[in-house]
Amino acid sequence: MTARGIGVFTIEFPDPAKINYVNNQFNTLNETISFQYRGLTNIQTLSTKGADSGADPYGILYVPEVFTESCKRNETQHVPANATRIADLPADRNYALIAFAPWYSAQCTIEYFTAARQQSTTKGFLTYLPGDSNAQPPVLNNLAWDLQDGGMWQQDNTFPTYALSSTSGNNVMDQLNLYSGNLSTVPNGDDLGRIFNSTSYVRLWATVSTDSDGTLPSLWVFLVIVLAVLIAAIGTTSLCMHILQRRRRNALRQRVLDGEVDLEALGVKRLTVSQAVLDKLPIITYTAGPSDAEKPPEAPPAALSLAPGVDAETGPKTSPLARRPSAPTASTTNNVAFSQPTCPICIDDFEPNETQVRELPCRHMFHPDCIDTFLLRNSSLCPMCKRSVLPAGACPVKITNIMVRRERHIARMRARSAWSAAHGGVAPPVSVTMGGQARGAFGSIGRAVTGRRIFSAPERPQNRPADIEMGSTTTARPVAPSPQPVSSVPTAPHPVSASTNPQDCEPPPTPTQNRREWARQRALNLLGNRHAPTEVDALEQEENARPKWRRALNKVFPGFR
Incomplete structure (x- = not known):
């Protein structure tokens, strides 16, 4: 002393x-x-x-x-x-x-x-x-x-x-x-x-x-003062950044509740539909639209008919599917004529006055078994138009700093693209496919934007089996009369092209099976392998992949990247 x-x-x-x-x-x-x-x-x-x-x-x-x-x-x-x-x-x-x-x-x-x-x-x-x-x-x-x-x-x-x-x-x-x-x-x-x-x-x-x-020596006193100033500066900066991030989280949550931002459609966060919300979506009976009533009557089934997709002269061939407009007409009753005749998930036609379909807020219809599994386990977006099925003013997840950072970067990227287009420049590429993985021009943000469409709806197999004539179907498709002998037409279903996906190579149903049930089971298998993670999604996986010192620094300074 x-x-x-x-x-x-x-x-x-x-x-x-x-x-x-x-x-x-x-x-x-x-x-x-x-x-x-x-x-x-x-x-x-x-x-x-x-x-x-x-x-x-x-x-x-x-x-x-x-x-x-x-x-x-x-x-x-x-x-x-x-x-x-x-x-x-x-x-x-x-x-x-x-x-x-x-x-x-x-x-x-x-x-x-x-x-x-x-x-x-x-x-x-x-x-x-x-x-x-x-x-x-x-x-x-x-x-x-x-x-x-x-x-x-x-x-x-x-x-x-x-x-x-x-x-x-x-x-x-x-x-x-x-x-x-x-x-x-x-x-x-x-x-x-x-x-x-x-x-x-x-x-x-x-x-x-x-x-x-x-x-204490004067040097130590100086070092203690400098250290105290640094600690005070770091603490003040950290507190200000936490307050700023909290305000940004609240602002993003309010925009979600107001319907201004769709987290999943924007590519920020994968969402699913709860069973309570799903139960509120109506299930109605599909009825044929006016266009179906005006079609000419179908020819009676022949004793021996050609398999679908088989031409009498040239043999087997694949014909493009004729699709009707996917947007259904508005209705106020349960039995109303719709212009969507096929379930987009299992690619199975609806039976008029018999098939029960679930109608989404965007007016698209699906089999309940198909769309329920998709919404509960995969995504909250309609597989057809990518509109959210969640009710307005709903925010089913907790807004985190990662979501805020993603949303801000996506908005900045869109603003940059709009500015470039307005000034006659060429906008930077949004995504580039490299090795089968979508990579964005802006790093992780590009992956977030381009990657959303990957898990929003199941991928279609590249080589889908041709239509199969089922032994148990009640309506046969008319075929043109052929002068060729019947024996020259193959009666076996068309072989399925090679595919790397074992589900795409699934054998077609036997004549004793129901085609609709087979198609539905195949769609459920496809969806079952692509369900959304329940604990760690893409955002958390990317965050956990960062070095520990970056994650620790991000906790002190939430805005640090």
Whole structure:
């Protein structure tokens, strides 16, 4: 602990041998009838060995004894003969002590330190260089404090050591010469005799004021200040970024609730439809539209008919499917004519007045078994028009910082493309197919945008089996009369082309199976292999793939990428 100042006061306490109780209370005499000294600037710290943190050294001033004859002779030039010694204090009393001696010789100073260590209650050592200067004493590495022992005195001492200016030291030493006898011999003894008992002791008491903060070097203090400023700056920045991200999450959630943003259609987050929402979608009976009623009657089934897709002259061939417009007409009743005759998932025709279909808010229709599995496990978007099936004002997921970052980057990418188009430039490519994986021109954002259409609806097999004439179907498709013999037409179904997908190579149904059931089971198998992850989706997988230090830094600074 570095000394900030010293105070010397005159105290009075009764002779322990004259009282029948233990006295630990000293009376500080008024400065008008006693000596007092306060030094606030002319003190130097030489050693802090043994200094207690938070406790200032204090005690009765005394001059230690020297042992050698040479030091005793030299001492007479600097220490008065009547200066207070241990013999001038009550014997066998553990009073707190402060040693006081001049620094005039290396050998004599070592003897002063040795005598002070013999007193177990010594709490400090005050010294001074002989002279008449009132300047602050020199620092420790000055040659004036060299005892030629390699600094061993600092390690041997069990108390701190402080130095006073020469003038202050001489002044205190002169007062020690005056306050060493009985009450009648001290200055103003007559006045004190009328107040205190004549057997009381009147001695000098010293207290050293220390500053515990001064123990740190100036470099460490500077480093601590810089570290504190950095921590405050990091904490403030992190708090501001957390508040900003929270506002952005709330704003994105509000836009989702207002219907301005569709997270799945935008490519930000995969969503599914809950069973409660799915139960609210109507299931109605499909009825044939006007266009079906105007078709010519079909020819009666022949005993032996050609398989669909077989030409009488050229043999097997594939004909394009004739599709009707997919947008159904609006209706207010359950039995209404629709213009969508086929389920887009299983590619099976609806039977008029028989097939139960589920109608989505976008007016597209599907078999309930097909679309329910798709919406519950794959996506919340219609497989046909990619419109959301979720009700307006619904946000089924918790908005995270990843979603906010994706949505902002997608909006920025679209704005950049719109700006480029408006200025006659060529917009950057949105996606490039490399190795079968969609990669965006803007890194992960491009993957998020282009990758949505991959899992929104099941992929169609590239080589789909040709239509099969089922033995159990009630309606046969008319074929043109052929002059060729019937025996020249193959009766077996067309072979399915090779495919790498085992589900695409699934064998067609036997004549005893129902074609609709086979097609539905095949669609369910396709959907079952493409269901959405239940725990970690694409966003979390990409986030977990980042280095740990980036993820930790992102928790402190949410906007960091």
